Amino acid sequence: MNKKLFAAAFVAMISGFAANAEKIEVSSFRHAGPVSVKAPIQFEQTDVNGKKLDVTGILNGGMDLTMVEKGSSFSGGALSAPADAYSVGLLGFEIQNDRFFKGSIDVDSALKNYQVYVNGKKQSGTVTFEPGNHKVVVKYAIEPGASESVKVSVDVPEIVKDHVQIIDMAKEDGRLYTVTTLLDSRRSSGVSLSPDGKYMIVRTSQRAPGHDRSFVKIIERESGNVISEGQSARWMPKTNRYWFTRQGLEGLELVTVDPASGKQEVLVKSLPEGSFDFTPAEDKLIYTIYNEGPQEKKEIFEILVPDDRQPGWRNRSSVAVYDLATGVMQPLTYGYNNAYLSDVSNDGHYALLSKSEARLTARPTDVNSLYLVDLQSLELVDTLVCRDGFVHGGQFSPDGKKVLITGTPEAFDWLGAAVDEGQTPSMTDIQLYMLDIASKEVTPLTKEFDPCVQSAVWNKLDNKIYFTAENRDSVSLFTLDPANGKFNRMDLPEELIRGFSIAAEAPVLAFHGQGATNSDRLYATDLKTFGTKKQKISLIEDFSAKSLKGITVGDCIAWTFKNSLGEEVLCRYYLPVNFDPSKKYPMIVNYYGGCSPTSRNFESNYPQETWSALGYVALIVQPSGATGFGQKWSARHVNTAGVDPARDIIEATKEFTATHDFVNADKIGCVGASYGGFMTMYLQTITDIFACAISHAGISDHTSYWGYGYWGYSYSETSMANSYPWTRKDLFVEQSPLYHPETVNTPLLFLHGTVDTNVPYNESVQMFTALKLLGKETAFVSVDGENHHINEYNKHIWWHNTQMAWFAKYLQDDDSWWEALYPHKDL
Numbered sequence: 001m002n003k004k005l006f007a008a009a010f011v012a013m014i015s016g017f018a019a020n021a022e023k024i025e026v027s028s029f030r031h032a033g034p035v036s037v038k039a040p041i042q043f044e045q046t047d048v049n050g051k052k053l054d055v056t057g058i059l060n061g062g063m064d065l066t067m068v069e070k071g072s073s074f075s076g077g078a079l080s081a082p083a084d085a086y087s088v089g090l091l092g093f094e095i096q097n098d099r100f101f102k103g104s105i106d107v108d109s110a111l112k113n114y115q116v117y118v119n120g121k122k123q124s125g126t127v128t129f130e131p132g133n134h135k136v137v138v139k140y141a142i143e144p145g146a147s148e149s150v151k152v153s154v155d156v157p158e159i160v161k162d163h164v165q166i167i168d169m170a171k172e173d174g175r176l177y178t179v180t181t182l183l184d185s186r187r188s189s190g191v192s193l194s195p196d197g198k199y200m201i202v203r204t205s206q207r208a209p210g211h212d213r214s215f216v217k218i219i220e221r222e223s224g225n226v227i228s229e230g231q232s233a234r235w236m237p238k239t240n241r242y243w244f245t246r247q248g249l250e251g252l253e254l255v256t257v258d259p260a261s262g263k264q265e266v267l268v269k270s271l272p273e274g275s276f277d278f279t280p281a282e283d284k285l286i287y288t289i290y291n292e293g294p295q296e297k298k299e300i301f302e303i304l305v306p307d308d309r310q311p312g313w314r315n316r317s318s319v320a321v322y323d324l325a326t327g328v329m330q331p332l333t334y335g336y337n338n339a340y341l342s343d344v345s346n347d348g349h350y351a352l353l354s355k356s357e358a359r360l361t362a363r364p365t366d367v368n369s370l371y372l373v374d375l376q377s378l379e380l381v382d383t384l385v386c387r388d389g390f391v392h393g394g395q396f397s398p399d400g401k402k403v404l405i406t407g408t409p410e411a412f413d414w415l416g417a418a419v420d421e422g423q424t425p426s427m428t429d430i431q432l433y434m435l436d437i438a439s440k441e442v443t444p445l446t447k448e449f450d451p452c453v454q455s456a457v458w459n460k461l462d463n464k465i466y467f468t469a470e471n472r473d474s475v476s477l478f479t480l481d482p483a484n485g486k487f488n489r490m491d492l493p494e495e496l497i498r499g500f501s502i503a504a505e506a507p508v509l510a511f512h513g514q515g516a517t518n519s520d521r522l523y524a525t526d527l528k529t530f531g532t533k534k535q536k537i538s539l540i541e542d543f544s545a546k547s548l549k550g551i552t553v554g555d556c557i558a559w560t561f562k563n564s565l566g567e568e569v570l571c572r573y574y575l576p577v578n579f580d581p582s583k584k585y586p587m588i589v590n591y592y593g594g595c596s597p598t599s600r601n602f603e604s605n606y607p608q609e610t611w612s613a614l615g616y617v618a619l620i621v622q623p624s625g626a627t628g629f630g631q632k633w634s635a636r637h638v639n640t641a642g643v644d645p646a647r648d649i650i651e652a653t654k655e656f657t658a659t660h661d662f663v664n665a666d667k668i669g670c671v672g673a674s675y676g677g678f679m680t681m682y683l684q685t686i687t688d689i690f691a692c693a694i695s696h697a698g699i700s701d702h703t704s705y706w707g708y709g710y711w712g713y714s715y716s717e718t719s720m721a722n723s724y725p726w727t728r729k730d731l732f733v734e735q736s737p738l739y740h741p742e743t744v745n746t747p748l749l750f751l752h753g754t755v756d757t758n759v760p761y762n763e764s765v766q767m768f769t770a771l772k773l774l775g776k777e778t779a780f781v782s783v784d785g786e787n788h789h790i791n792e793y794n795k796h797i798w799w800h801n802t803q804m805a806w807f808a809k810y811l812q813d814d815d816s817w818w819e820a821l822y823p824h825k826d827l
Contacts, residue, residue: 033089
């Protein structure tokens, strides 16, 4: 191209950009300053680089940028400096945008000396604005005696002009919920009450660049006063002291602390290394000892069984007892198989020990046994459960005469199963059983109880069993009275109870949870008055109020429909922030489709609140096969390879679109991960209703996943019970997306961590390869060094933005974000 043609093309390009750009004037600011700054004493006329003093040096010295947030309102006009000093100051405003764009901050005025900062970083020229809120600060310096006016504007592409707002930094609400809001929020990760219920150990966590952070504090329950902070701790079983370990002069020290006085006592000065629990009498420690298995060369070694590929599989655990009075460590178990402590009776006399062993030739391939052991004589008393792979663990009743056992519906020869003829129960639908130690009689407790059990505690004060359970798409806290078999759902303020603690010696309950539109909150209540007019549930700490301060989130609304079988399918949907029912919105459909519901948790790897902040409707479907809806429903996950869940997802999407006018039926995307990633691929082979789709860590071939994933064959014991690639090709082959790529017409994005040990990386690679060879529209983004979940802070942000950029490209007809992340390459 000759110079004249090039110049003409360049001018045309610039003119085209100007024609497609919009200038948004900033009419008001936060103003900090002006502050008078004296010129330095000049010992010489130049600095070490030979430069003379000018206003740039004053500007670089500057002010703390955060001071502008406390500044006064400023609507424009002249900025001046006294005759004998420089003036420095800050002008700030905020840009809020729910679309990605590249623009610029223009200071078009008489202001001569200034610097522009966006989110604390100095900027010049074009600035990239990802969706969210961005703090803009203009730092200025004015020479002595000068007076200068200021005028600031933001240049944005015309396509996003209606999606960009200039807001006051002092505005207290209306900000968008973004992925950084999600990652930066501190959330509750555990709570534990002291035996008398007066104190609480509260654990919190927070995502951070480099590594996640965890925090521990001990607070007085009624006053909320912080007693201690920073020291990891656990409560003693009956005395109101907490304990921790530390390195001392003679070895590992076991230290107890009285929270009331802060007095410390060193119980043991040279404690054996390992994981341990106190016995209820506080006179012994029960250790779990990890024994290293036979080692081979890392470069070349024999794999003994499929699980031998997993690091550490050859290591085994055993149980030992440490006597605090004598300092003697006594091995309690010995053998080849893993042994664990399940529980110790309240009187400290007996222990429940469990043993697991492998048997590859039958389902399940791991079986468990449960033993009663006398801790006084250290002898085996009885075998309570013998090699039942559907039994998980147990705990003593308060009187030590019974054992509460968790297991699958197939435990004890299908004793707890409640499915239709021909169905196989889901191994993830956890049930409760009662075993009488004397008679060995077993009673199923939750056979006709639909919620799926998570964790349980048998409270000795009222003899009730407290347990959390998946209750449709919520997690509720229930009580079970063993005397009459009656269940009661506790009426608590959160939709998802994420953890709870009951004081050992007092009727006090603490719990933490969240809902579809709020983050974690921590509570406590008196169990004696719970359910009466005197009931009081105290809010101990509101993590949600802190993390969502100034944030607006979209409404979440429950919705159900009847599928083609006439069955009710539970869904929920999220409306965009500032929803206008007269508009048409794009929609994102999310699901798991595997053995668990997509719960109403607020903070997840697929946060619907970020989608609604960017103008999407989000539809969450709970299809056939999920736990929490009863055994017959969850059994549909078994030996269907996605048929039932896919039907429910497609029918839900069509029905929702037909009955909700605010959804743009031509702009619907879908996303799922793991089994949901498989579901995304599978859906595209049988329907064209989606404008785009995203599969993270999905299964493309049931056979290769079965054989290669760390938990492939063992997970298939649930999803493909008693079925194998050589016996059920209809499931393993015909239901695998890899064998039907020619039917895919939807732009499909694959995401996968390169070291995923759950669903191997090749599952995405091979489906991507098939679509590429067929000329289909697809993309593949791998995340180096990440496993099944993308946990590293900065990688998680990039991974999340990749998803939103893909949706923006196909659902909002704007590929600028995608092109910014992954510029086109002619290769």
